[in-house]
Amino acid sequence: QVHLVQSGSEVKKPGASVKVSCKASGYSFTSYGITWVRQAPGQGLEWMGWISVYNGNTKYAQNVQGRVSLTTDISTSSVHLELRSLGSDDSAVYYCARVFGDFAKVDYWGQGTLVTVSS
Amino acid sequence: DIVLTQSPDSLAVSLGERATINCKSSQSVLSRFYNKSSLAWYQQKPGQPPKLLIYWASIRESGVPDRFSGSGSGTEFTLTINSLQAEDVAVYYCQQYYNTPSLTFGGGTKVEIK
Numbered sequence: 001q002v003h004l005v006q007s008g009s010e011v012k013k014p015g016a017s018v019k020v021s022c023k024a025s026g027y028s029f030t031s032y033g034i035t036w037v038r039q040a041p042g043q044g045l046e047w048m049g050w051i052s053v054y055n056g057n058t059k060y061a062q063n064v065q066g067r068v069s070l071t072t073d074i075s076t077s078s079v080h081l082e083l084r085s086l087g088s089d090d091s092a093v094y095y096c097a098r099v100f101g102d103f104a105k106v107d108y109w110g111q112g113t114l115v116t117v118s119s
Numbered sequence: 120d121i122v123l124t125q126s127p128d129s130l131a132v133s134l135g136e137r138a139t140i141n142c143k144s145s146q147s148v149l150s151r152f153y154n155k156s157s158l159a160w161y162q163q164k165p166g167q168p169p170k171l172l173i174y175w176a177s178i179r180e181s182g183v184p185d186r187f188s189g190s191g192s193g194t195e196f197t198l199t200i201n202s203l204q205a206e207d208v209a210v211y212y213c214q215q216y217y218n219t220p221s222l223t224f225g226g227g228t229k230v231e232i233k
Binding site: 095 | 120153157159161163170171175180212214216220221222223224225226227
């Protein structure tokens with residue numbers, strides 16, 4: 001059974017960094033990529049970035065480029081998202097999700113991690 | 120960047136009736152390689168992550184009830200929910216994967232019971 005389990009909620013001050021983890025189980029970890037999507041309170045879905053677990057290639061959304069990093073840890077079947085220089089508009093629920101090669105199916109999602117940026 | 124515009128923003132439908140949601144893309148998302156439109160539909164209920172309903176514009180994901188159907192090609196797409204059930208109350212999003220690995224979502228359509 002496929003599961004993506006994310007780390008718990010975070011509260012950060014403006015200017016700080018946050019690291020959110022996504023631990024996968026139930027499938028061949030290196031056969032799929034992981035994409036990250038965030039959702040501000042009451043708002044829609046915003047794509048943030050993607051990482052190929054197979055070779056570590058990444059692609060980031062333009063509006064967070066330079067502040068975001070995605071990394072993998074094959075030994076723990078985990079993907080980590082780090083977002084730096086946090087502002088209030090980074091307050092959102094962050095989701096990781098599994099995606100196959102053709103990107104047609106983003107089929108399994110983590111439960112979401114709430115990140116609150118507040119002074 | 121590809122922009123997806125959904126309409127309406129919200130709609131209220133009586134139980135057992137049909138709900139129709141539209142998604143218009145700013146450019147064609149027809150993949151020449153796959154000869155299919157790179158568009159998916161998701162359902163999101165409060166407090167939950169999105170759930171994949173439809174991919175390649177019209178292919179229903181395994182386990183999704185057949186009252187959900189997708190249609191369209193190129194730039195114009197429709198998600199139809201036939202015989203709306205109470206459990207279908209949710210926000211629905213279209214999403215393109217033409218410019219992979221970048222993804223884009225529509226603004227969402229909230230479906231409620233009339």
